[in-house]
Amino acid sequence: MFFIFGNILFVMELLQNQEKRKKAMPTEFFLKSVDIIFPRLGDVIEGKVIDQKGPALYIDLGALGSGIIYGREFINARDIIKSLKPGDVISAKIIEFENEGGYIELSLREAGMEIVWREVENLMKNKEAFEVAIIEANKGGLIMEWQGIRGFLPASQLSSSNYPRVDGGDKEKIFKELQKMVGRVLKVTIIGCDKKEQKLIFSEKESDTSAAKEALSKYKIGDEVSGEVTGVVDFGIFVRIKENLEGLVHISEIDWSLVDDPSRLFKIGDDLKVKIIGIENNKLSLSIKALKPDPWFQAEAKYHKGDVVEGVVIRLNRYGALVSVEEGVAGLVHISEFNTFEEMQKKIEIGKTYPFKITLFEPKEHRLTLGFIDAYAEAPLSP
Numbered sequence: 001m002f003f004i005f006g007n008i009l010f011v012m013e014l015l016q017n018q019e020k021r022k023k024a025m026p027t028e029f030f031l032k033s034v035d036i037i038f039p040r041l042g043d044v045i046e047g048k049v050i051d052q053k054g055p056a057l058y059i060d061l062g063a064l065g066s067g068i069i070y071g072r073e074f075i076n077a078r079d080i081i082k083s084l085k086p087g088d089v090i091s092a093k094i095i096e097f098e099n100e101g102g103y104i105e106l107s108l109r110e111a112g113m114e115i116v117w118r119e120v121e122n123l124m125k126n127k128e129a130f131e132v133a134i135i136e137a138n139k140g141g142l143i144m145e146w147q148g149i150r151g152f153l154p155a156s157q158l159s160s161s162n163y164p165r166v167d168g169g170d171k172e173k174i175f176k177e178l179q180k181m182v183g184r185v186l187k188v189t190i191i192g193c194d195k196k197e198q199k200l201i202f203s204e205k206e207s208d209t210s211a212a213k214e215a216l217s218k219y220k221i222g223d224e225v226s227g228e229v230t231g232v233v234d235f236g237i238f239v240r241i242k243e244n245l246e247g248l249v250h251i252s253e254i255d256w257s258l259v260d261d262p263s264r265l266f267k268i269g270d271d272l273k274v275k276i277i278g279i280e281n282n283k284l285s286l287s288i289k290a291l292k293p294d295p296w297f298q299a300e301a302k303y304h305k306g307d308v309v310e311g312v313v314i315r316l317n318r319y320g321a322l323v324s325v326e327e328g329v330a331g332l333v334h335i336s337e338f339n340t341f342e343e344m345q346k347k348i349e350i351g352k353t354y355p356f357k358i359t360l361f362e363p364k365e366h367r368l369t370l371g372f373i374d375a376y377a378e379a380p381l382s383p
Contacts, residue, residue, distance in 0.1 A: 039064070041094055047106075049088045057081055059092065059106060067092065068103040077108035116147045117195055124190045132202065133185050137178040139171050144188070144202055151200030153188060156233060156248075159204045162186070163231050163238070165268055205246075205283075215245040216284070221276055224291065229270040232263045239274055239286055247284025249274060256289050256296075256328030258314055295328030300363040307358045311370065313350050316341075321348060323356060323370055331358075331368030338372065347372070 039045050047059035047067055056070035069077065069092065084090065092106035099105050123130070132151070136143035141154040155163065155174065164177035192201030219225070219241075227247075231238035236250040251259055259265065266272075278285030303309065303325070311323035311331070320335040321344060333356060338344035348354055356370040 039094055041097065044091050044093050046089055046091050049084050049086050049090060051086055052081065052084075057084070058103075059090070061104060064104060066103055067094075067106045068099070068101070069106050069108055073105070073107045080108055116149065117193075119147070120149075120190060120193050120200065124193065127189050129187050129189050131185050131187050134182050137175065137182055139175045139178075142178060142181060142186075144186075146200065149198055149200055151190075151202050153186070153202040153204065156231070156235075156238070157191070157201075157203040157205050162204060165230075170263075215242060216279060219276055219279065219284075221279060223276045224273060225276065226271065226273050227286075229266050229268055229272065232266055232268060234262070237262050237266050239272070241274070241284070241286075245284070247274070247276070247286040249286045249288055253277070253285075253287035253289055256292065256294070258322070258324070258330065295326065296363040296366050299326065299329045303358060303361055303368075305358050305361050308355055308373065309358060309370075310353050311356050312353050313348050316344060316348075316350060320344070321372075323354075325356075325368070325370075329368065331356075331370045333370045333372050347374070 045061065045064070047061040050058040050060050050066070052058070055074050056068055057074060059067035059069065061067045069081070073095070074081065090108065092108050094104060095107045096105035122128075130146075132144045132146050134142045134153075135145055141152055141157070144151045144153055155178065158164075162181070164174045186204050188202040188204050190200055191203045193199070225241045227239035227241035229237055230240045230246060234251075236248050236254065238246055238248055240246045251262055254262060254265065272288065273291060274286040274288055275290040276284060277287045277290055309325050311325045313321050314324050314330065315322040318335065318341055319332065320337065321333040322330055323333055324330040335341065335344065338347060355373045357373060358368070359371045360367060360369040362368075
């Protein structure tokens with residue numbers, strides 16, 4: 001009996017101590033200590049306007065207590081606050097759990113942007129199209145603004161009907177055509193966003209997904225099709241294989257040999273054959289080089305690790321030198337072979353032929369690395 005009575009006293013004392021600790025707890029510690037899901041710092045919550053006293057707005061947050069919008073946050077939201085009255089329900093963002101006065105500090109302005117970014121996420125997820133006006137143009141595309149957030153629509157993401165038709169892909173001419181679009185309204189979707197940088201990426205191509213799906217359903221990876229060049233850009237060419245169905249031949253898929261400037265090889269209106277190598281998210285990836293024999297298969301029987309070969313230097317960068325041993329087969333001479341970029345420039349020149357040693361050759365993976373034979377550095381084999 002004494003044992004049971006002692007246990008009851010112990011439990012009562014425990015509950016009393018717990019109640020005392022709760023009263024002594026600051027708001028943030030209390031919210032973390034109880035077994036209920038409460039908002040966190042940065043969350044957007046709802047509350048009722050209590051009253052405005054001077055440069056401060058008081059909010060009833062129910063079980064959480066009282067919130068306050070004041071100081072810089074009050075000034076930033078004064079246009080919204082002046083239209084509010086007691087009893088109005090508003091959304092605000094928690095920026096501090098307990099200030100010196102014991103209130104939860106809130107931000108109306110940040111809450112508004114938080115709600116906008118939630119909408120951005122939903123629009124991206126559902127690939128929902130909406131209309132946005134063009135406010136500027138640059139050489140890469142169009143600047144647009146939605147809900148106070150600036151966004152960019154790359155020229156490559158314009159629909160085939162709006163993409164500038166410029167012979168040779170001249171950037172200045174494309175820029176002039178893009179400038180003519182300022183003020184127009186386009187139906188777009190959001191394909192990328194950066195909340196930290198407050199930026200959006202738009203696409204006009206993605207806005208008609210149903211038509212694209214229907215057109216794409218008739219094709220599969222591996223199909224060889226005919227098309228017309230509709231755009232020439234730094235990173236490749238756009239090819240229309242059917243009305244409202246366009247794909248990209250990336251610069252790496254144009255030829256087995258290195259291609260620096262697609263505009264030297266193609267112009268708008270050219271007819272050509274391509275191979276479908278990818279269908280993803282209603283987009284076509286095309287290849288021209290896939291229709292040609294793979295030179296690496298032929299090279300497999302000719303070269304081996306340890307062989308000394310002649311190669312033409314075709315590119316220099318901070319990683320080293322790209323060297324072609326024959327058309328379509330090139331390998332890297334790592335920068336460590338020269339110690340520094342400056343030393344590499346002194347020892348080899350673009351367009352000249354030098355002897356190199358094969359240090360790695362995996363033709364199935366299209367991988368080749370070379371070692372520089374320093375003894376021949378001052379005497380290239382040919383100009």
